[in-house]
Amino acid sequence: MFRYTTEMIKFITNNVSGRYVNELTDLFNVQFGTTRKNSHIRAFIRNHGLKSGIDARFNKGHEPANKGTKGLYKGGEATQFKKGHRPHNYRPVGSERVNGDDYVDVKVADPNKWKSKHILIWEQHNGAVPKGHxxxxxxxxRRNFELSNLILVSRQQLAVMNKNGLIQKNAELTRTGIIIADIYRSIGSARKRKTKSGKGREKR
Incomplete structure (x- = not known):
């Protein structure tokens, strides 16, 4: 059974705000070299009572009681803002922030949707990040946003690279590390097939 360390719990807690589950899952796997699925992180968020701030949606046709206002509740009394009024700490779309794990985020939509800057840049040139990558x-x-420095890897490749120290301080060497990781995976798969085949012969 997978166990979340204190560091992992802190990471999710610090980064859940303004992110969809798939993005948070990717960040988590990059940070810890794991292969957690969206369903795992979603369950963690639910079980720990965490909120992203972007998942809640009103059903079609539903009209909230405070439509046209935004309220801050203090001591049981509501302070209402008129529609269009923005709080003093409002950050416009396009603003950047550094999250608790030193990744740069960019605000992509109101009221509070943020996305990792390096992912935004990569997707602008290549389209959406494929599932499982x-x-x-x-x-x-994490401050070098040159397109040549942003590399797409599968979660399986990343796990092998982290395990074997194949992510270097040079992008080209890291690309070589991806090739080595694929070789390691191929060798591992071949060994598993050989072991399975050997057990099959023993049963005959």
Whole structure:
């Protein structure tokens, strides 16, 4: 059974705000070299009572009682803002922030939807990140947003690379590390097939 460490719990808690589950899952796997699925992280969020701030939706036709206002409740009394009024700490779309794990986020929509800057840049040139894949920094520098430094890897490749220290401080060396990771995976698969085949012969 998978057990979340204190560091993992802190990571999810610090990064859940303004993110969809699939993005948070990718960040988690990059950070810890795991292969957690969206369903695992979604269950963690639910079980720990965490909120992203972007999942709640009113059903079609539903009209909230405070339509046209935004309220702050203090001591049981509501302070209502008129429609269009923005709180003093409002951040416009396009703003950047550094989250608790040193990744740069960009606000992509109101009221509070943020996305990792390196993923945004990669997707602008390549389209959506494929399912089961993650974008990493080739040289390990989370401030180097050059397209050549943003590398797409599968979660399986990332797990092998983290395990064997194949992510280098040079993007080209990291790309070589991806090739090595694929070789390791191929060798591992071949060994499993051989072991399985040997057990099959023993039963005959």
């Amino acid at each position: 993650i974008v990493i920094f080739g040289d390990g520098n």
